[in-house]
Amino acid sequence: MKLTKEQIQELFLFTQKKWVHYYDLQIEIVDHLAEKIELLLVENPSLDFKQALQKVYQGFGIFGFANIVREKEQQSVRYGKKLFRRELIALFKLPQILFILFLSVFVWQMTQWIPLEILYPVFLAAWAMVSIWQMYVNIKNNKRQKKKLLMMYFQPQSFIPFLWVEYMFLANELPDTSVFYFIVMLVVIFKIASQKVYTNIRTQAIREYPDAFA
């Protein structure tokens, strides 16, 4: 006995009420519930849909879906970290390493040619502009996203080292040239890797769950 589209929608609402707010996880749980309910209704025709749903839900134990959501959140973070490490390593392989080397030489030369009193605020301004632009893109993307996805739970931006911010707010003196060079390279490399992870996860999400996007 196949469930109707309305009953499937009811199952989606049920999962939401039970604190499953992520669409990708809802799909999996709804399919599981639906399959079990369909069989239960065949085996026991005296049951109605709601009774069957309650019976099936009991099978998830006293914590309901909570354990599944928590575990999946942890796995999404683990997966994101794994992708991040992979992207970082990829930056040190051909052909990306050529760009990193070019960037490295370029930043070093800048530190040699331009006094840090000028270079430091220029880099700060550039950094602020990139961050604002990224924030704007993220807000725009989030608006296009109709449903929350657990696969996008990982926020690679949190991987950006705070050394830069610390220098910006705490340092009374200008950093040493080599320290400045090191921070700039570290921040840029982390930023590139985290942006690539975000783009990859988002592309995968759009491909797998087109319904979640406007």
Added chain:
Amino acid sequence: MATNSSLYKGSLATIILKLLNENVKMYGYEMTQKVKLITEGQLNLTEGALYPALHKLEADGLITSSMENIGNRMRKYYSITRTGKKEMKERLLELQSFFQQMQNLLSIKIA
């Protein structure tokens, strides 16, 4: 007599990998039913244990997933990756060795 769940908890990932190795692709509920069938109802693979294990294996790259429209809803299918197959073989060997050790341990007769 149903099998004590704590006895198979540590082997859940191996069970999933083995199931997926023998079937091209499977979905969560299908796995619970397959395990029930193979063990003649002795082993009950609970949803609360199955899905976290599946998600962990997926994050580790041992299994992969794909979505399929089955008419009135979407379904998530899992399949084993090449790394997963390698991992499964290693885990099966470990399990066999463990069984052997347990057999040796439990068959000890005190004089």
